[in-house]
Amino acid sequence: MKPTIIFKKVFYKKLWNAINIAYYHSFNKEYVNAYPLYIFMDPGNVCNLKCPLCPTGQGDRGMKRGFLKYSLFKRVMGEIGDYSLFLFLYNWGEPFLNKDLFRFIKLSRKKLVIPITSSNLTTLDRNSCKQLVRSGLWYLIVSLDGLTQETYQKYRIGGDLNKVLKNVRLINYYKTRYGIKRPKIICQFIVNKYNEHEVDTIKKQYIRLGFDKLLLSRVRSDLGKGVFEDNTTKLKKYRDWFPSNKEYKLYLKNPKNCKYLNVSSAINFDGGVFPCCLIYGDNHTFGNISNQSFFSVWNGPNYLTARRMIFKRKDITSDLVCSNCLKNKTFEEFNGFHFFLNMILPNKIYDLIRKPF
Ligand SMILES: C[S@@+](CC[C@H](N)C(=O)[O-])C[C@H]1O[C@@H](n2cnc3c(N)ncnc32)[C@H](O)[C@@H]1O
Numbered sequence: 001m002k003p004t005i006i007f008k009k010v011f012y013k014k015l016w017n018a019i020n021i022a023y024y025h026s027f028n029k030e031y032v033n034a035y036p037l038y039i040f041m042d043p044g045n046v047c048n049l050k051c052p053l054c055p056t057g058q059g060d061r062g063m064k065r066g067f068l069k070y071s072l073f074k075r076v077m078g079e080i081g082d083y084s085l086f087l088f089l090y091n092w093g094e095p096f097l098n099k100d101l102f103r104f105i106k107l108s109r110k111k112l113v114i115p116i117t118s119s120n121l122t123t124l125d126r127n128s129c130k131q132l133v134r135s136g137l138w139y140l141i142v143s144l145d146g147l148t149q150e151t152y153q154k155y156r157i158g159g160d161l162n163k164v165l166k167n168v169r170l171i172n173y174y175k176t177r178y179g180i181k182r183p184k185i186i187c188q189f190i191v192n193k194y195n196e197h198e199v200d201t202i203k204k205q206y207i208r209l210g211f212d213k214l215l216l217s218r219v220r221s222d223l224g225k226g227v228f229e230d231n232t233t234k235l236k237k238y239r240d241w242f243p244s245n246k247e248y249k250l251y252l253k254n255p256k257n258c259k260y261l262n263v264s265s266a267i268n269f270d271g272g273v274f275p276c277c278l279i280y281g282d283n284h285t286f287g288n289i290s291n292q293s294f295f296s297v298w299n300g301p302n303y304l305t306a307r308r309m310i311f312k313r314k315d316i317t318s319d320l321v322c323s324n325c326l327k328n329k330t331f332e333e334f335n336g337f338h339f340f341l342n343m344i345l346p347n348k349i350y351d352l353i354r355k356p357f
């Protein structure tokens with residue numbers, strides 16, 4: 001078949017899938033006869049840094065550790081690749097530690113799924129920067145939370161700011177050398193107590209440092225345990241991290257209910273499926289796709305019960321992790337939709353919709 005015909009076929013499949021998801025989402029349907037619009041697939045939950053609010057950085061043993069295998073990735077792409085739009089290749093570890101990451105990215109592009117990853121960018125060398133540019137990655141989110149080594153390493157313990165900035169320069173060098181416009185490099189600056197005084201400077205300097213876009217984010221509480229704690233507890237327990245400027249603080253407003261359950265999903269390196277990328281711990285899995293299709297978990301008993309609980313307030317069971325989120329209503333504090341819009345739109349346009357700070 002000609003490439004243009006394949007492209008058209010896949011395009012219509014994706015469009016039809018997106019229309020279906022819009023329908024299931026708008027009417028809060030439990031059974032979803034379509035694939036998620038976007039999916040998180042974790043290349044591995046192993047990391048070289050020790051960020052204090054990240055379960056991986058803490059060495060939390062609530063999850064087995066390992067790397068995603070290419071065979072599993074290929075199978076998942078074979079099932080959902082023609083339908084989904086975006087693939088977030090990160091969750092609980094440093095993605096570039098997986099030697100197959102570039103193969104994942106290439107296959108994702110072949111399937112016309114837009115690949116995005118987030119990295120501390122401290123493990124790359126010249127050669128991997130070159131491979132990265134050639135892989136076809138669409139967005140690279142770089143976690144850079146400080147403009148001096150002192151402020152940066154408060155959170156990114158074990159990280160080297162100069163190495164991060166050197167790798168940004170190398171990626172830009174190879175983009176120019178090969179005439180490739182992607183990946184767009186996004187500077188994700190998570191505002192905490194120790195770097196809040198640098199916000200104005202990063203706003204002025206991110207382009208000079210080699211980034212295409214600045215994504216200012218509010219620091220979340222413990223990424224693993226946080227979803228089970230209410231706002232008052234969080235504000236007290238993690239006060240050492242929250243900035244004093246209220247504008248930069250999360251957990252001050254009452255969040256709304258979760259909207260992720262029929263739009264997206266998160267797959268762990270070992271095939272464990274989670275209702276969203278915020279849930280940490282093998283005991284919370286909704287199923288495993290090592291020996292069954294993704295669709296059978298996506299519309300399996302756990303997903304159906306969770307959707308019923310969240311959307312219809314029925315069959316509330318403490319067996320599922322979502323019931324805790326239902327009680328504490330923590331999900332919307334981290335607004336995935338706005339995170340995404342903020343990432344893809346130019347800063348000036350996003351600021352017209354909702355000024356982050
Ligand atoms: C667990 S990390 C894994 C990816 C990669 N290792 C990294 O740090 O970019 C996933 C995302 O969470 C972000 N993150 C880490 N700690 C955070 C916190 N306390 N609040 C908000 N986002 C955080 C990271 O910057 C990254 O974008």
Ligand code: SF4
Nearest residue numbers: 047051054057093120
């Ligand atoms: S760099 Fe990312 S995965 Fe590693 S400890 Fe920090 S937040 Fe966690």
